[in-house]
Amino acid sequence: MDTSTGIQEPFDLIRLSLSERVFVKLRGDRELTGILHAYDGHMNLILSDVEETIMLVDGMDGAPSGQGVVNVAKRKMEMLFVRGDGVILVSPPSRT
Amino acid sequence: MDSLIPFTTSGSLVDCVDRKMLVILRDGRKLHGVLRSYDQFANLVLEDTVERIYAGNTFAEKWCGLFLIRGENVVLLGEIDLDQEDDVPLRQVDYKQLDDYYRQDIAAKKQREEAKAKILYEQKGFCKEGGEGDGY
């Protein structure tokens, strides 16, 4: 079997996304997109040209159990190391 | 094999021994004390420890004594600059005076976090953190 392009294990999917833009969902109500340059077996990642989306909930103080409104804050970073234990999922660019 | 690689960072804590240090724990507590010993897991021995609480521009201290802190609970170990410490524009008050205020602060924060986690869980598919607080 062709091991250079085939997918036998989960990390192969990340390997094939090297130098491509990936979407990363993180614990702590955050999402990232960035160009993947490095990873390891802990799913530690190094990304460049990163845009982070942080989920915020506004308007909770009036009604503690009630309906807050979900807002997002965005932030850009040039080069970012992401610790693997916070990663929920990594999604490669769509190949359509 | 990995265990043969020297513990460079932990090793460099050697210059912090016998100094006054700030230790931040995963639950948000701030301890001040003199670092007497440490190991590769960042287990720490802290002598003459006090717990500090902060509210507004005041702080208060509670005597704790001698602690061995298990490394996994440590967030950060900071060296206190004794000159800079004198310039900190905070006023020390009696612990009893600040305690209630501090507890209310923590409770309100916890309630906000829980409400936020519930909404994001329901609407955005983010997991609620495992009850450890602060998402560690």
Added chain:
Amino acid sequence: MLIFSVFKTLTDQRVTVELKNDLSITGTLKSVDQFLNIRLDAIEVADQARHPHMMAVKNCFIRGSVVRYVQLPAEHVDTQLLEDATRREAASQAKR
């Protein structure tokens, strides 16, 4: 070991470490170990007012497990080198 090596090449550079408790600390990277514990010198804390306990702290040790991100100086990161090293490490892991 790959990410550890990357951090070692960045010693004496200014980096920003963001912790899982939202504390963000910029400092000179003095050392790093295989757990990615980090020593920072000459630190500055973002949003000092929210973290009054950090005011008298100059140097600190951060436990690797509490790190969310590290913002790296992009000009000191060779992305091509990273990708090659990542592929090499992935290949050596697969052989095991």
